[in-house]
Amino acid sequence: MYKEILKTPNINCKNFCLKKFVKYSTQFCFISHFFILVAKYSEIARVFKLLKILELLCLVSKKLPLLTISILTIFFFLSCNNKLPDKIYNEKSGGTFKWFITDPVEQLNPINILYSSDMVAASLIFEGLVGYGQKVNEFVPLIAESWQILDNGKRYLFNIRKGVKFHNNPCFKNGLGRDLVLDDIVKTFERIADPKNEGPFWPLFSKKILGIDEFHSGKLKTISGIRKINNTQIEFTLTKPFVTFLSLLATPGAYITPFEAWDVYKEQIGSHPVGTGPFRLAVWNPVEEMIFVRNESYWGKTNEGNRQPLLDEIIIKPHSNPLIIYSELIKGENFLHYMNPSNLKKIEKAKEFNEQFKIYKIDNGLSFRFFGFSFNRKLSPISNVNLRQLIKHNLDKKLLMNDVEENFVFANSVVPGFLYDRQGLILNKNSEQNKTNPEITYSTTQRLEILSSIHSEDIKMLEKALNKLNIKHKVNILPNKYYQEITEREPDIFRVSMTPVYPDPEEYFNLFYSKNHELNLMHYKNSEFDEIFEESMFEQNPEKRTKLFIKLEQILNNDLPCIPLTHEAERYYAFPKFVKGLIIKNSIPDFRNVWLDKP
Template sequence: MISDERYLMLYVKIAEPEGYGKPIEVSLDSLADVLYCTQRNVKLIVHKLEEEGFIAWHAGRGRGNRSRMTFLIPREKKLLELAQHYASKGEYKHAFEVIDKYGEGTSVRNQFVEWMNGHFGYRTELIDDEEADILRLPVYRPILTLDPKHIYYAFSAHMVKQLFDCLVQYDRDAGKVVPSLAHAWEHDAGGKRWTFHLRKGASFHHGRDLVAEDVVYSFERLRGSASGWFVRSFAEVKAAGPRTVIIKLESPNWLLPRYLCSPGMSIVPHELVQQDEDFWLHPVGTGPFRYVEWRNDRFIMDANPHYFQGRAHLDGVVIVNMPEDTIIFAKNWEQLIVDHDLRDLQPEQGWQKIEYICNGCSLLTWNLGKDGPQRSIPFRQAIDLLIDRKQMIADLGEDRIHPASGFYPSEQSYRQGECTNVERALELLRECGYQGETIRISTYGIHVQDAEWLRRYLAGFGVNVEVQVESWLTIRDQHVIQNADCLLYCVVFAEDEVCMIELFEQTGNFLREHLSSELLEWVEKKIDLALGIKDPEQRWFEWMDIERKLKEETHVIFLLHKKLNTFYNPHIKGVGVNSLGWIDFKDIWLERAAAN
């Protein structure tokens, strides 16, 4: 492909504005400047380009007679072919780089993304002369980590679940915790001593069988990390033989089995993590898929043939990291569509659709550690009363579906979220002495549209808002969190009770970072109280008491509940959306047409 890029380099520098098909006078000196080489090498390059059919070359004869070069292939055509070639080899980053380098002023980028739509999906390919069922999926944000102890985002958690397993897993359909790496477990009467028995035959991808030491190490290494809150009450974790693990708690925790379902508590091979600081660049777990390759433009994994819960039907999965701005072209793919950020999609005729209300909401959290109007309860209450959530839904549409007055979607939340009281809100603004100071909303990605709506809407009531746009990475910088008056984002509760706790206990969580130390201390006591209650219904009252306090004192402004859509080809079977809002890869398979 060297000749292709040289052709495009010459085209961009020499052919414009005449274009292809017209002789253009050139000199060897000018060509040497463009190609950054000697005149001798220029002659070799020109000869090769002519030989391969890129150009026609008419050498100038005699002093003062310039040579003429005719470009025989349109720039857009050659550039699109080159980008498609790189993509077909899996070099997606390189494909976009050449488009950005040589495609200015053309529509090649859009054409390429449209072509990529057909490149994604479920395909049967020949690999080493054998058929392999491969699923290619686009994503529009990078995998930030594959280390269970550093998980913040649902996408990273989903990928961790493909490579690793937990002691137990939650069966959403049955509504109960079921075996995984542990085949059985028991606890004492007080809920403070738990014993887990590991199954035989569960092995890591490098071939070693799982042992109790792996479990002990996996839990102990969480202390002090983002996932350290899982083990906050762990007094001791010890191995009682090669396949038995005992967990002793400082206080009762009847939610411990649900904790142990979380990707943050995945089990890792102790010796590999201890020996290799770069383990997370080539992770090894027990999960249904094995790591193959991880670059900044793609992540590749293949099926674990020895998976203890049965081999995946797929042979491999390729996750392609697409530029964020290409999401607008991602329509009508002949594939599974699983990204939460896709907008206005309609399924092809005969496709199936999974639609459901996302278990969570969008919200604003106020920074109580910074001086400003947001530290005043009346000010926060005024903003809450001013926001017309139904109007917000009407104006912005798309996946926004119901007003929110709490974390969880429910008819009560929808009704209470509709309440506005402009007169009372303006009265509260006067009471707190608000003088039009600017309030900074920091946000990122798909939430920018909501923040801009709030800026325009609140300006009509004399509330000045500045929107600070960050990326998925920079939004977590401490200076961003500390300097924001409030943050706008979404919470998704993959596991109801456990995710509620995570909001307040996970280091770096936005809500935790913005609450006062006094309130966090009160919440922690409520959490410990709830964990000691065995009855789920009684425990639920404690969670709702925390939500009530957040709402009454307006530490949080609940905005909207959203819906998630997944469209898929009906010939693709085993499609099910997991608690993280993603399709489980393991059970997907393609129904092939029956032979006549």
């Protein structure tokens, strides 16, 4: 039994101790229950000592009265823990949350996380200085309990929370997680900037923190813009007053990790996650299940003063078939299920469904789908803006109604409307004029190359429009390494779906910023656009920033480097009524206050 625990550092102590003690005489039921309570609040490593003491007590039980044994046990507990827990877990504590997801988790190295399933799993294990709130541009304290924005947004001073511990893990001495220190924060950002680890989050921080690019190039040995003030305060100095800096700190790339994990696991760090979050990874079988157990050392507390998280464990299982996942919801084996509007309409009127389940609604999603045009192909007819406008206004978007039913809305602009006030934004004012433009002249040998990862309804809609305009074309479907193919082949037209890393208009306009070579797949260049976009990155006044966004939208509407197709609409999640305390932030569930109201 001891070997089983050593192989599984993240164990459910209560269940383990119960099985271990049940074989002993009923006259020791008081001690058994006491040990279960002890195991629930003790460090994992101390469970071994408790088990040995229990066996010793059982051997001498015939010689010692019950009261003496109980007193000895209590003294041992006090010597291990110094004090009793601040507050006992209440009746809301405990239980296993079961959740099916459509895609398996691939890797959990924070600086390389891209996919939604990876983000969900990482949010259980890791934390950054700040996190997203439930509203746009709302942030909540995590590792940093408070912060100050100084020098008109150019300096950020963070007060680091005391008592934040990393999970127990073999990378630490004796396997016991240690307290987080400021060096962990410093080294986390040095890893982001290290060329050896360069991942998708590096462009987000590049040129923003003072000295981070010099560290990246090897000119500096430290990042000059990150400074430890004392043992609990750390300051970030930016190159300019970037408005979205807190948004960047809330992304997975800025999750704080211990240097020991990187030293021990090296390139395998993505398979051995170590963080400060509310849960620890106990079991990971990529194609079958992941089991996350409660982090007993987590710093968080509920509003009532009870320790977070309340759940014992979360079990996540991948399955690619949505119908199977839905059936598991009905059977009571899946406690959270994403539903598109069309499916929801079919079942929400059913009495049995409403008696057992509730619906959680997120008003707006963030994903954006569009057709992009390659501006590098100067000899292509697609370089003519009139042709691009003709294609746009001959698209019959009614053909996308199935997509709309699947939780999308037609996009008339690049940025979703809920991210900023659109008053004063006038788009498509020349729609009818564009439809009646003179015919575009081009050589009959010229043919448009269209690239897509799938032969979707929107591609069929595009083909229909091109046929109507008598434009020759060829559609190439390339499901593998699709974005690499866009970069290398530079097709005339290509289909793109994107979800921003953080919820801000900046992320959408960044797609057309000429200095962002990685995201600007169109190779679009407009000096006026770039100038206004850069101004919006530093404008601290929300109203002035909104006016800049309106100007950017109007420029894109005139130049048309892309045709907006759809934005994500409302998102719906069904869950059993016995699941309590669930909230979703930036499309990711927060499980810290979740509890199960059932026997």
